Amino acid sequence: MSRISEQSRIDPRLLELLVCPLTKGRLEWDGVRSELVSRSARLAYPVRDGIPVLLPSEARTLEDEG
């Protein structure tokens, strides 16, 4: 199963709706890593099997990327 086909199953309207569960700030979609990025919480939330996982415990902490 290719990663591209999995990503395409996510409804773009859903991505627009979602906010960071911690800060309620906006999320940016990173199509390369398949992550939803919260700049305000410095966390990147994964999307697994087409389902966004908005759990801080499952998120990747963002390094200083400038």
Next chain:
Amino acid sequence: METAYGFREVESAATKQGLVDGVFHKVASRYDLMNDLMSGGLHRAWKNAMVAWLNPSPKPGWRSLDVAGGTGDIAFRIVDASRGEAHVTVLDINGSMLGVGRERAEKRGLSANVDFVEANAEELPFPDNHFDAYTVAFGIRNVPRIDVALSEAYRVLKPGGRFLCLEFSEVDVAGLDKIYEAWSFNAIPRIGQMVTGDGEPYSYLVESIRKFPNQPRFAEMVKRAGFERVSWRDYSGGIAACHSGWKL
């Protein structure tokens, strides 16, 4: 608020969440079958009654959030009741349950109406004032901080939005309470053992039902979160109850 994992007291909300997650990962694929066996099929009638009370609008653009609804049971009923117009976002903290739900949505051709998000009822990943309705069926009992989940429900609802919560409750019929207690403490874990190969998750379920606040106490909690016109309906003599509130 005191946190309880069934009758085994635990120190923190985080610990309770971990235990609850374990229970549902174990039973996800056979969850609905178990519900049928445990309730003698009654859970279907209760869910139908909740959705009938919600009376989803057939207007396009009507949006609902179903919390702890991984397998899609409530979401599909809402879409059907809205004559295919409603859009339901299903939220669950458990990925296994959501996987089951999404497969079912695809089989029923409802993928355009229903989407799935893995998140915590205490930390909803949605903006304020977004949904027309919030439903939770047999899920609020498993949330470590129920008051926090209720505040989040209030936040994401639009003014005029409706809150509905279906949950096991306190039996208020003489005689039925004894029968129900015997059934739930003895039969349910054994059925769970037979069907899923593990009785332990079902012992947890039965114990957590006993710990959950009764109808008037839960109504108070719903009011404290800001909801108005709070009421409830008992189903099957109070084995289950549905609480309703409005964000006005």
